[in-house]
Amino acid sequence: MSDARPVAAADSQTQSWWDATRESRLLVQHCRACGHHQHYPRALCTECGSLDIEDVEASGRGTVYSFTVVHRAPHPAFTPPYVVALVRLEEGPVLLSNIVGADHGDVRCDVRVKVAWEDLPDGRKLPVFSLES
Amino acid sequence: MGVAESELGATGGTILELQAQAVSRALEDAGLSLSDVDGLFTTGVSRFSATQVAEYFGIRPTWTDATMAGGASYEIFLAHASEAIRSGLCDVALLSYGNNQRSARSRKLGGVIDDHTPEAQFEAPYGPLNPISLYAMAAERHMHEFGTTSEQLAEVAVAARAWALKNPVAFRYRSDPLTVDDVLASPVVSTPLHALDCCLITDGGGAVLVTSLERAHSLRKPPVVVLGHGETTTNNGMSQIPDLTMTGAYVSASRAYEMAGLGPSDIDVAEVYDSFTITVLLELEALGFCKRGEAGAFVSKGRITPGGEFPLNTSGGGLSYCHPGVFGIFLLIEAVRQLRGESGERQVPGAETAICHGTGGILSTHATAILGVDR
Numbered sequence: 001m002s003d004a005r006p007v008a009a010a011d012s013q014t015q016s017w018w019d020a021t022r023e024s025r026l027l028v029q030h031c032r033a034c035g036h037h038q039h040y041p042r043a044l045c046t047e048c049g050s051l052d053i054e055d056v057e058a059s060g061r062g063t064v065y066s067f068t069v070v071h072r073a074p075h076p077a078f079t080p081p082y083v084v085a086l087v088r089l090e091e092g093p094v095l096l097s098n099i100v101g102a103d104h105g106d107v108r109c110d111v112r113v114k115v116a117w118e119d120l121p122d123g124r125k126l127p128v129f130s131l132e133s
Numbered sequence: 134m135g136v137a138e139s140e141l142g143a144t145g146g147t148i149l150e151l152q153a154q155a156v157s158r159a160l161e162d163a164g165l166s167l168s169d170v171d172g173l174f175t176t177g178v179s180r181f182s183a184t185q186v187a188e189y190f191g192i193r194p195t196w197t198d199a200t201m202a203g204g205a206s207y208e209i210f211l212a213h214a215s216e217a218i219r220s221g222l223c224d225v226a227l228l229s230y231g232n233n234q235r236s237a238r239s240r241k242l243g244g245v246i247d248d249h250t251p252e253a254q255f256e257a258p259y260g261p262l263n264p265i266s267l268y269a270m271a272a273e274r275h276m277h278e279f280g281t282t283s284e285q286l287a288e289v290a291v292a293a294r295a296w297a298l299k300n301p302v303a304f305r306y307r308s309d310p311l312t313v314d315d316v317l318a319s320p321v322v323s324t325p326l327h328a329l330d331c332c333l334i335t336d337g338g339g340a341v342l343v344t345s346l347e348r349a350h351s352l353r354k355p356p357v358v359v360l361g362h363g364e365t366t367t368n369n370g371m372s373q374i375p376d377l378t379m380t381g382a383y384v385s386a387s388r389a390y391e392m393a394g395l396g397p398s399d400i401d402v403a404e405v406y407d408s409f410t411i412t413v414l415l416e417l418e419a420l421g422f423c424k425r426g427e428a429g430a431f432v433s434k435g436r437i438t439p440g441g442e443f444p445l446n447t448s449g450g451g452l453s454y455c456h457p458g459v460f461g462i463f464l465l466i467e468a469v470r471q472l473r474g475e476s477g478e479r480q481v482p483g484a485e486t487a488i489c490h491g492t493g494g495i496l497s498t499h500a501t502a503i504l505g506v507d508r
């Protein structure tokens with residue numbers, strides 16, 4: 001991947017999530033009122049509307065809900081073919097991500113994956129996933 | 134109702150010019166004039182879309198709606214216009230659309246992601262094609278859950294081409310028929326979707342005029358009646374979709390059927406959004422024409438091609454007729470023509486009911502409208 005990936009700056013709601021990536025920690029939000037887990041970070045619980053939300057560390061393990069091998073790059077940072085996937089974390093939330101380090105033929109719906117980290121130029125890291133062996 | 138489209142294809146025209154062509158033709162079709170219009174429903178023009186279009190046409194509507202719901206916008210507009218008319222808030226509603234994306238080369242593979250949105254931080258960094266990759270993942274999941282095949286997806290594109298060959302204004306009217314092998318041999322864009330699983334990128338404008346049934350009886354053409362409608366919105370980003378194969382169309386369709394007092398077996402012709410071949414399979418299941426997971430088999434063996442038992446996307450659809458970014462208004466235009474018996478070589482004999490279903494964004498917005506002849 002030649003150019004840097006297009007990653008927007010953190011904002012007041014997402015700063016703590018991005019800060020944790022610098023230490024390779026994957027956070028999700030947890031609602032203290034109802035116990036719901038959610039991602040991406042936002043100002044209220046989508047289950048009950050409470051503002052009483054905390055960050056908790058996710059296990060980093062999940063399964064592939066679905067995936068696609070992209071054959072045409074939307075941006076110079078990407079060299080096709082590469083795998084884009086929806087990963088459902090053990091805690092429940094779904095992330096869009098990439099599956100890295102795998103033969104594309106080995107990627108399937110419902111296979112188990114674990115988080116890996118890719119460095120960004122500004123010191124943040126981006127969570128990607130690899131197949132669990 | 135009055136309906137019309139503008140020039141289609143690669144026109145070199147501006148967005149407002151294409152709207153103007155369509156609107157002028159639709160007014161002619163209805164036997165109305167611009168001064169009759171007091172409600173305006175349009176989107177995708179600029180930040181103030183309704184204001185922009187009203188000024189261009191020199192009208193001062195007292196009821197406007199510029200909801201941007203992508204491909205479902207115009208089924209939503211039809212519903213909102215119908216209710217506004219029913220409530221006496223407007224008398225003649227104009228639904229108007231135009232886009233010059235083929236001439237302007239304004240379409241981007243990664244879509245347009247505003248920097249301040251969650252998608253810019255949490256999705257764009259992974260390089261999905263937008264919207265293609267989300268539909269691709271829906272197709273992959275449908276294959277995984279139900280055994281759907283690429284050949285079955287291709288049947289949707291093959292049938293669309295066959296219908297377009299019967300529609301003189303279709304972008305692919307003079308093209309060759311398509312085969313399943315042609316679709317499978319076209320370049321893979323985002324697995325499992327090939328280039329020919331994806332809709333066209335064309336220019337085009339469309340217009341639909343809506344008024345009360347009472348007033349419609351005095352107009353040039355026989356009325357077409359809005360029997361029922363339903364809508365819902367489910368997700369903006371890819372990661373937030375509740376279910377890849379059970380979309381919001383289940384909700385919008387059940388609301389529309391309930392309002393109309395009709396069911397799937399009462400529908401004579403279906404015009405459903407074909408942004409991608411998989412979109413059609415998901416919609417056919419949600420609209421109740423087959424069971425969940427069975428749409429792949431349903432579209433096979435010629436059922437949806439001209440002369441088949443299930444007339445679907447009789448204009449040639451977004452896959453082979455035109456696709457100027459927001460195709461929903463063209464679903465309405467073709468349904469009205471079918472119900473008036475104006476569809477020429479592609480006419481479904483005796484069509485009295487039609488269902489239109491718009492799907493926008495990345496399986497984000499869903500709106501169903503059921504239309505019928507006046508009886």
Ligand SMILES: [Zn+2]
Nearest residue numbers: 031034045048
């Ligand atoms: Zn909660």
